[in-house]
Amino acid sequence: MPEKRIVLKNCGVIDPRDINTYLGQDGFKALAKARTELTPEQVIAEIKGSGLRGRGGAGFPAGLKWELARNAPGTEKYVICNADEGEVGTFKDRYILGRDPFSLIEAMAIAGYAIGSQTGYIYLRAEYYYLLNLLQNAIAQAQEGGFLKGLVIEICEGAGFYVCGEETALMDSIEGRRGEVRFRPPFPPTQGLWGKPTIINNVETLINIPQIILNGAEWFNHIGTERSKGTKVFSISGDVERPGVYELVMGSPLRELVEELALARDVKLVQVGGAAGRVLPYQEIDTPLAFETVLGAGAVIVFNESRDVIDIVFRTMEFFAEECCGKCTPCRLGTEAMIEILAKFVQGSGSKEDLTVLEDTARMMQLTSLCGLGQTAPNAVVDTLQYFPDLYQARISKSEVP
Amino acid sequence: MITVQLNGSEVQGRPGMTILELAQENGIDIPTLCYRSELNPIGACRICSVEVEGARTLVASCHTPIAPGMAIHTHSPKVLQARKSIVELLLASHPDACLVCDKANLCELRKLAADLGVGLPRFRIRKRYYPLEDVSPYIVRDLTKCILCQRCVRACREIKKQDVFAIAYRGFDSKVVVDQDQPLDKEVCRDCDVCISFCPVGALTKREEALVPKKGIPLIMKG
């Protein structure tokens, strides 16, 4: 399947500092169409009909989220754009924000119209501070152009913590508190920021919105697979010749991205979805990239034959232990236990019992952790135990082997 | 009324009720650690996890409301295995000081371990050693034993409206702190004792009661 530019349509085409270049590319036409031709309910019906699902990792249907927030009682509601982009190996939101800030603003205005909100927040990853000025400039130009009509968009700088990308921790962070995950339900569309109905969407999810409103749900619905509509923007890095950002139709095979576009050779394994994602060995390279199979936030990290699998898994776990918020027991102590055990395998002094403990702990973390961080932290362990069992066996201390 | 399946039998509950409350009303004992009926739930320890058919993960019963048609299993093999695994982690990072601990056989962690049949952990993890804090004339804090249930934090905040404690640092290094991680002294804390009565382990003790024999049912730890 070919590369297709829906999300990246304006990137490199417009001048991100000049709204007129955006207007020249049908900019703000979708917003005008939504406001004049469609009721908020019709906007939501359009998004629902398009089959658009969240691009931040979880793949929740965007239209349904908006509908829940629209129907939630209350007059004060919020729209949040999640631009925290913390997943290991993702850099597509940064790419989009720096090249097409206007589409994001237009999408947030459409979202505000649809759910009945006057306040929007862009939660910008702390390390992306250099984009602050560009975004503020874009908001100001949209404001001056009269496109925002009362909608106020504020930029909130991130707290520099992976878990603050998690929607509820992110809201705590905006509220000025320590970014700690809240339990659900209640879900944000009914009780989110300051306890008010809130929709939170990833940058890429939002960028799709103006296109869907302009071209119709039907158009979008015909792109992609049965349960994954549209395109996906991937950030590919690691042992590849051409790392970068690529947009592919949903369902494209992993091989196309890794070998044909990024020109990787001697691939040993690919981590799809970043640290929280799934690990695929080379024999799975024809797996289609979609919500039905593997996707996550679209971070693809390639490792070639020279890499040590257990070392990769160990470092992944170190990342999670470092970024765990510490609130829930399974993640706080589970990541720590896994580090201790994996360290033994790195050194070649593991035991059979350690393998059982790894499996038990992984299962418990997936089942009981409070948020996605703890639930996905063991993925790399689980997948490599499945695909590379021999490598673990080979690291069992010699004195253990009968 | 809401009708749900609880361990195979049909029972009725009121809207807004949690799974834990429903189980308690029906005489089913779900273990808890961070939950206390007097405090707002936070869902931190995950000991109270139960299985709800169709859910991707287990759910913590102390904060999950019942919904019509839910099929709940409070003691399925999957649930028991997960609870044991959590207790094993807590024990693995807990100082091996039970024999000389003032909480003795009133310790909720020991009770949980005994009830679930968890003995010596199969692995080691780091322990967090902090100096004993005995500056306060009222409270002795031994945070090495703290299991981060946040019961003291919430009791102080919600019952006494004082907010003396907060959580600082992150991940494994998370710690219940006073101000900018200062030892607890009499400037910030008066002697209401409320936090002490909420501590499930031996991390908080009343000064004058330290090292006084405790009453309670003896517990046996299986190993």
Ligand SMILES: Cc1cc2nc3c(=O)[nH]c(=O)nc-3n(C[C@H](O)[C@H](O)[C@H](O)COP(=O)(O)O)c2cc1C
């Ligand atoms: C630990 C953790 C970190 C996350 N980080 C991000 C992030 O950096 N950016 C993002 O868009 N979503 C992130 N998410 C997903 C959000 O919680 C949320 O699902 C998403 O913002 C919803 O938007 P979407 O439906 O448009 O994907 C994270 C989730 C977890 C559990």
Ligand code: SF4
């Ligand atoms: S899973 Fe980890 S990050 Fe998420 S709430 Fe629990 S401790 Fe915090």
Ligand code: FES
């Ligand atoms: S008792 Fe429910 S999470 Fe701790």
